[in-house]
Amino acid sequence: MKNLVKTLKSKKCKITPQRLAIYNIIKNSHDHLNVDAIYKKLASDYPTISLATVYKSLELFAQLGLVQVINVGENSFRYDANPKSHPHLVCTSCLTVLDLDETLFPSLTSSVESSTKYKITRQQLCFFGICPDCLELESSSTLTTSS
Amino acid sequence: MKNLVKTLKSKKCKITPQRLAIYNIIKNSHDHLNVDAIYKKLASDYPTISLATVYKSLELFAQLGLVQVINVGENSFRYDANPKSHPHLVCTSCLTVLDLDETLFPSLTSSVESSTKYKITRQQLCFFGICPDCLELESSSTLTTSS
DNA sequence: GTACTTGCAAATATTTTGCAGTTAC
DNA sequence: GTAACTGCAAAATATTTGCAAGTAC
Numbered sequence: 170m171k172n173l174v175k176t177l178k179s180k181k182c183k184i185t186p187q188r189l190a191i192y193n194i195i196k197n198s199h200d201h202l203n204v205d206a207i208y209k210k211l212a213s214d215y216p217t218i219s220l221a222t223v224y225k226s227l228e229l230f231a232q233l234g235l236v237q238v239i240n241v242g243e244n245s246f247r248y249d250a251n252p253k254s255h256p257h258l259v260c261t262s263c264l265t266v267l268d269l270d271e272t273l274f275p276s277l278t279s280s281v282e283s284s285t286k287y288k289i290t291r292q293q294l295c296f297f298g299i300c301p302d303c304l305e306l307e308s309s310s311t312l313t314t315s316s
Numbered sequence: 317m318k319n320l321v322k323t324l325k326s327k328k329c330k331i332t333p334q335r336l337a338i339y340n341i342i343k344n345s346h347d348h349l350n351v352d353a354i355y356k357k358l359a360s361d362y363p364t365i366s367l368a369t370v371y372k373s374l375e376l377f378a379q380l381g382l383v384q385v386i387n388v389g390e391n392s393f394r395y396d397a398n399p400k401s402h403p404h405l406v407c408t409s410c411l412t413v414l415d416l417d418e419t420l421f422p423s424l425t426s427s428v429e430s431s432t433k434y435k436i437t438r439q440q441l442c443f444f445g446i447c448p449d450c451l452e453l454e455s456s457s458t459l460t461t462s463s
Numbered sequence: 464g465t466a467c468t469t470g471c472a473a474a475t476a477t478t479t480t481g482c483a484g485t486t487a488c
Numbered sequence: 489g490t491a492a493c494t495g496c497a498a499a500a501t502a503t504t505t506g507c508a509a510g511t512a513c
Contacts, residue, residue, distance in 0.1 A: 183467055185467095187469075224504075238389065282445075296425070298435050301434065368479080392478090
């Protein structure tokens with residue numbers, strides 16, 4: 170939060186309740202919410218907030234490097250309060266998106282740069298699979314339906 | 317193309333000129349086109365084809381495992397005639413999307429599986445950067461504007 | 464006080480759907 | 489001949505924009 174306030178001030182952007190609320194929601198969710206989910210979470214505290222405000226705030230945050238926009242193959246974007254590019258792990262069953270530790274994959278960028286002539290600025294690693302909870306549900310439902 | 321015909325037949329799907337044309341376009345483009353680009357490429361040969369047909373055909377191809385749907389953080393999807401999951405390289409300047417050789421990154425999946433309890437089914441690696449052509453343009457325009 | 468911000472409504476973009484007419488087989 | 493497919497138009501979904509009213513500073 171201090172980071173948000175400091176960055177907004179330094180760019181002469183105003184510190185509004187809406188912006189604080191939106192940033193808080195992203196910051197405090199382990200999952201990576203999309204605009205709609207953020208909007209719905211705001212609904213109880215800010216019944217009159219508009220989707221446009223959520224979009225505008227998120228775009229500002231992204232420009233200021235406060236959040237990262239991620240896309241895991243859905244037709245909507247999700248937002249991550251950690252602006253540093255890092256790998257994500259998607260459960261294709263319950264659709265949650267977790268962070269992974271980047272240190273699992275050292276020096277991917279440099280191997281791409283050396284084998285192509287590209288100057289790499291960013292990478293997006295995304296793994297799709299089934300989380301332990303869903304795996305368990307799956308196996309128990311298999312037992313049920315097979316009876 | 318033989319692959320397309322064989323797969324369509326085996327699933328009792330009809331082999332229509334539209335489907336052949338759409339598949340051809342994806343297959344023959346080094347870049348990874350989105351629906352709009354495919355539709356525009358079709359325009360000269362099939363002036364009456366509809367966007368809906370392009371969408372429906374691509375969805376069918378994806379379901380049959382003939383193409384891969386990719387998303388590199390745009391708000392539209394691109395299509396790849398190589399259905400095997402493999403890394404992509406995006407030039408953020410000219411917006412082309414190239415394939416990378418998967419062998420550059422061995423055993424990513426297994427290291428994710430061993431460090432989480434997830435069962436990984438698919439991965440998407442995407443590197444963003446500037447291609448050699450755009451790098452060159454950039455440096456020459458810098459020289460020009462700085463004069 | 465004023466420049467920035469919000470919230471609404473309308474616009475735009477992408478994708479999906481329903482259905483009547485057409486076509487591959 | 490018929491089930492599958494196409495093309496159109498309308499709907500659904502996601503995002504952006506213009507602008508009048510409101511608010512942080």
